[in-house]
Amino acid sequence: MSKQTSISAEFLKGLWEQSPTLRQLLGLCPTLAVTTAAANGVGMGLATAFVLVCASLMISLVRKLVPGQVRIATYVVVVAAFVTVVDLTMKAKFPAMSKSLGAFIPLIVVNCIILGRAEAFASKNGPFRSVVDALGMGVGFTAALTFLGGVREILGNGSLFGVAVMPADYDPWIVMILPAGGFFALGLTLGAANIINRWREQSALRAARVASAAKEA
Amino acid sequence: MKTTLHMLATLVVAGTLAGGSLSLVNGWADPLIQANQARARDEAIGFLVPGGTPEQVVDQAGLTAWRVTADGATSGWVLRCSGAGFQDKIDLMIALDPGREEIRGLKVLGDSETPGLGTWIRLSAEHEQALAAAADRNLGAAADDAKNFPLQFFGWGDGRRLSAAGDLVVVKGKKRSALGETEVQAITAATISSKAVVQIVNDAVTRLNAVLAEPGGAS
Numbered sequence: 001m002s003k004q005t006s007i008s009a010e011f012l013k014g015l016w017e018q019s020p021t022l023r024q025l026l027g028l029c030p031t032l033a034v035t036t037a038a039a040n041g042v043g044m045g046l047a048t049a050f051v052l053v054c055a056s057l058m059i060s061l062v063r064k065l066v067p068g069q070v071r072i073a074t075y076v077v078v079v080a081a082f083v084t085v086v087d088l089t090m091k092a093k094f095p096a097m098s099k100s101l102g103a104f105i106p107l108i109v110v111n112c113i114i115l116g117r118a119e120a121f122a123s124k125n126g127p128f129r130s131v132v133d134a135l136g137m138g139v140g141f142t143a144a145l146t147f148l149g150g151v152r153e154i155l156g157n158g159s160l161f162g163v164a165v166m167p168a169d170y171d172p173w174i175v176m177i178l179p180a181g182g183f184f185a186l187g188l189t190l191g192a193a194n195i196i197n198r199w200r201e202q203s204a205l206r207a208a209r210v211a212s213a214a215k216e217a
Numbered sequence: 218m219k220t221t222l223h224m225l226a227t228l229v230v231a232g233t234l235a236g237g238s239l240s241l242v243n244g245w246a247d248p249l250i251q252a253n254q255a256r257a258r259d260e261a262i263g264f265l266v267p268g269g270t271p272e273q274v275v276d277q278a279g280l281t282a283w284r285v286t287a288d289g290a291t292s293g294w295v296l297r298c299s300g301a302g303f304q305d306k307i308d309l310m311i312a313l314d315p316g317r318e319e320i321r322g323l324k325v326l327g328d329s330e331t332p333g334l335g336t337w338i339r340l341s342a343e344h345e346q347a348l349a350a351a352a353d354r355n356l357g358a359a360a361d362d363a364k365n366f367p368l369q370f371f372g373w374g375d376g377r378r379l380s381a382a383g384d385l386v387v388v389k390g391k392k393r394s395a396l397g398e399t400e401v402q403a404i405t406a407a408t409i410s411s412k413a414v415v416q417i418v419n420d421a422v423t424r425l426n427a428v429l430a431e432p433g434g435a436s
Contacts, residue, residue: 036332065227066227067220067223067224067227069220069224070224070227070228073228074227074228074231077228077231077232077235078231078235080235081234081235081238081239084239084242085238085239085242088242088243088246088247088250089242089246091246091250091253092245092246092249092250092253093249095250095253095257099327102329156332156333172333174333174334177332177333178331178332178333178334
């Protein structure tokens with residue numbers, strides 16, 4: 001029997017090792033489009049995380065009842081229902097945020113993170129583990145979008161969450177809140193994430209060598 | 218056959234449960250959404266023509282108009298209209314003087330213009346606060362800035378106000394002190410958005426005048 005990953009590792013993998021944005025490069029369309037401000041990143045991330053958690057739970061619960069031939073169609077119905085709930089709730093309770101995110105809330109239906117986790121994880125694991133996995137992925141996605149939105153808002157508007165953080169004479173880099181700025185910010189962030197990963201791998205390799213040498217000695 | 222029935226039953230059950238749940242959520246959310254929209258509309262009317270009671274006089278596709286009355290007399294008109302912008306529809310409100318000869322204000326309610334360029338068609342929160350506090354409803358010299366495009370629709374502070382005859386045109390590179398009553402200075406690098414707003418305003422006032430000129434119109 002294969003060793004099962006601990007619950008904490010299941011959650012933490014979504015934050016860095018398998019971060020949907022930084023490692024798997026999934027859901028990049030909303031990532032580039034809505035991260036013109038940090039608040040948009042938080043809103044989009046939380047909306048996606050909610051749908052991800054609910055859809056993973058539901059799909060995990062019904063995984064043995066759904067015939068394989070219609071599983072994707074069933075998953076899409078489940079995901080679309082939760083996305084519509086989020087869309088209506090945001091319009092009712094957070095109209096300003098809903099207006100700001102525009103069409104990208106309904107488009108969560110086709111966000112590949114959600115169907116990806118449903119197909120790769122929730123359809124093969126129990127409800128508790130599926131929810132933990134979805135929570136980790138949702139938090140990782142929200143963190144990445146908030147970071148990108150924060151960087152773009154600071155450089156492109158001189159503010160963070162709407163509060164001015166740059167000197168009064170700062171001339172905003174408008175390009176950072178334009179689509180091109182999204183690509184710049186994402187590219188540089190992915191580059192930085194790759195460098196950090198390489199450092200971590202080299203450190204782990206060095207530590208393993210030291211441990212091996214100590215054992216031999 | 219058994220597999221086909223199983224597949225069919227799965228999809229029917231999933232669709233029915235999803236549809237039923239959404240119907241319940243919609244029943245809860247719809248009144249709140251309607252109330253939010255009505256509140257936003259009322260706040261915009263109150264900002265554009267303060268201190269009066271709006272009465273809806275026109276409700277057509279793409280144009281809604283209110284006559285605002287105070288102390289029994291017309292104190293202004295507010296038009297809600299929409300049209301094509303650079304990327305998507307622009308939804309805005311404009312205010313007219315009681316005689317419908319001058320434009321007294323403009324507020325964009327929704328747009329998808331380019332951030333940092335076309336989005337300058339929106340009135341900033343600071344300007345909205347300042348306008349609400351200004352007795353003569355214009356910020357004068359503050360309008361003399363390429364980024365303050367909507368302030369032109371509130372007047373220049375020297376008596377000049379834009380015409381409400383549907384004859385506005387967009388100009389570029391002209392000194393603001395030399396702008397006429399039919400000329401609107403374009404936003405730098407967002408000429409299409411500027412022209413879109415002017416086109417929507419021209420169409421709306423022309424349509425309103427035509428509707429009110431008809432027999433039984435509210436004028």
